[in-house]
Amino acid sequence: MYIFENPVLQRELLVNLRTKRAFVLLALYQLLLAAVVIAAWPSDERLDLTSSPPSATKLVNLFFLGQYVIASLMAPSFAAGTIAGEKERKTYEMLLASPMRPGAIVLGKMVASLTHLGMLIIGSLPIIVLCLPLGGVHVYEVLAAYLGLIISVILFGAIGVMCSSYFPRTSSALVVSYLVILPLVIGACVFWATLGTEGYLRLKLATVVVPAFGLTAVILMGAAAAGRMLYPPDVGSEGKEVIDLEKEAEEAVGLVIQPDQFPDRLFAPPKKNEMMADGANPVYDKELHSEIFSQGTLMLRLVIQISILLAIPMMGYFLFFQQHQAPWFCVYVIVFNMLVGPSFLAGSITSERERQTLDLLLTTPLSPLQILWGKFVVRFRISIVLTGFLLWPLILGASLNTAFWSNLITVALMFLIVATVCLVNCVVALTCSMFARKTSIALLTTYALLLLLYVVPPALSIVARMLDMPPSTVANVDWTGIASPFSALFWLPLNEDLVPNNQQINDGFMIGVIGYFAFSIIFVIVATAAMLLRLRGRKGLSDG
Structure with a gap:
């Protein structure tokens, strides 16, 4: 048996x-x-x-x-x-x-x-x-x-x-x-x-x-x-009943999300007591108050607690004891957003298809831009707020550790790289949700694309150095890093206050950072245009 x-x-x-x-x-x-x-x-x-x-x-x-x-x-x-x-x-x-x-x-x-x-x-x-x-x-x-x-x-x-x-x-x-x-x-x-x-x-x-x-x-x-x-506690309406957030908060162990208090209200909207205002985006209003939190807050609570638990020792090690390795803390923040951010947007369109409500959404007078904007803003806000919680240690380290005071431009660029990653990750997830038929397929496709963009270029550079390839080959491989925020982080210049041995900085390092931002902007524009064309054409979207 x-x-x-x-x-x-x-x-x-x-x-x-x-x-x-x-x-x-x-x-x-x-x-x-x-x-x-x-x-x-x-x-x-x-x-x-x-x-x-x-x-x-x-x-x-x-x-x-x-x-x-x-x-x-x-x-x-x-x-x-x-x-x-x-x-x-x-x-x-x-x-x-x-x-x-x-x-x-x-x-x-x-x-x-x-x-x-x-x-x-x-x-x-x-x-x-x-x-x-x-x-x-x-x-x-x-x-x-x-x-x-x-x-x-x-x-x-x-x-x-x-x-x-x-x-x-x-x-x-x-x-x-x-x-x-x-x-x-x-x-x-x-x-x-x-x-x-x-x-x-x-x-x-x-x-x-x-x-x-x-x-x-x-x-x-x-x-x-x-x-x-x-003894399944989630059976009822085929295991998909809507969870009462107030009751869940009373029974929750550990962290409790309270939408009416700061900072929880930044990503968990308070209970709606008023009618939708005239001229408001109905997709945005619906996504904000019902879609994400209808199945409870267990995932969010676990994500916040696990991420903070891992961030505390990393903060002490990378920002106070090994300051010259500060970019590794941002690597952790980026990996966190790679895992968590796409999960909110990978089901934004595919969930409509799975619930067989996509036809109804397409027949409304809403423009494709309004649909995409309503889906994107709500979920992007949750992603960037959760990621922002992990950036507070970087602010604390840059404020308390005097070695960072002469590297404030580099610290600001670290924040900008993380913000760019949040935007790109969400756009990739929304694009995959637009072209996939199931949420699971969209999420896995998103992870595969992000690994291809973020991990493969620096991995190729590491392998090229391990195999003692010619310097010209290594240099050509390094330039593929303009697609990866990990490469951009380690291209950032650090002065002698953080690197006692006076790390050598080439002019190409800052060019690589600028190249990363340029690549990300072009990528977002192209992906957004592809989604708008897909919605306007509606070919293959209304077949359920």
Whole structure:
């Protein structure tokens, strides 16, 4: 009933593994890893196989770190919609009414969601086998690394399933899952890179510590998800009832959002007691008072508490003890907005399609610009206010630490880069929502595009330096960073007060920062024009 005769598991496997997307994803995954190995293949004419060649060790470490990051970021996307998707498809109550035990349902959902990802990981074994003859790593280290990778993926999948059981929307479950998983991924990568020369210690951690703690956490989270399905508090009107915010505030544990007080009123509107004013935008009014908060404030409360909890130690480390690494704090703020900001806008148009109300919206006398403006402003306001909470430590650090007083222009540019990121992220999410048919697809497409714009350019620069490519090639790769705010942050000049060794600054650094702002403005204009043309043409929008 739990594995071999589990109808949920059998159905999910048949649906997921027989699609064209499964084969395409497997091919792309293998091609990506193969490209990394080919690019990082040692260029030495001779390798001393009696020792551990540094180039071979670097290749294997790059392979495992790349695969770990990719697999870890993919795990929540497979698991976060397992239970929340049933609620969105209005089949949640039918699943609960089946004779299956809650534990069997949760286990079937989790195994089915991670099976495809497990196939991708196992399929990469032939690629790493090609690297073993180069030396630099023992076969037992490879096996231990794969064991740790599989356990980590199972753990991250369990986090996604548990979040999926608590939220009525896949987007909310996905965002909270990423917020929990991202610090774990970063910590694991740092430890693996730090212990690069301690092969025996890494072997013990991957074979003993990670499985023990990981499997324990998986069992506890699976039991919590099964218990929530046994006594579901969100069943009623097919699991999508409107939540009373006042009652939720009385029962909330920890942070409580009070719309009638500052600063909560900046992103959580107070209860509406008056009629809509003449000439007001009805889309804006509707989105402001009903759409976002109709399913409760649990996601927002978790997002705020987790982000602030992570921001406090980062503030102390990057803004007071390691001031020359201050841009890394803004990197954390940008990553936070990358995860949270798109979740509010990725469903702005697709939710109308899913509720079958898009035809009604298109037949109103509202212009396409009014529709887009009403959808965008409300959700962008929430995104930028939540991100602004994390910028207060930067203001505090720049005020109290005298080393920042001579770098106020750089600090101001950091704020401007973060604000630009908030705008671009929301525009990308709204554009994907305009062209996608489902909210989950729009959100995942948004994340993929943001990773392509923000992460790939600096990653290429790092890899080019690791592989000791010619300076001209490295310079050309660096210029792709005009699309990435991460590259722009580290292009900002810092004087001797923050960098005691007098960091060398080229004229191209500031040109790169200006290039980032110019690229972002052009990108926003082009995306907005594409959305307006899509709404005015209405082709493919009214088919439900």
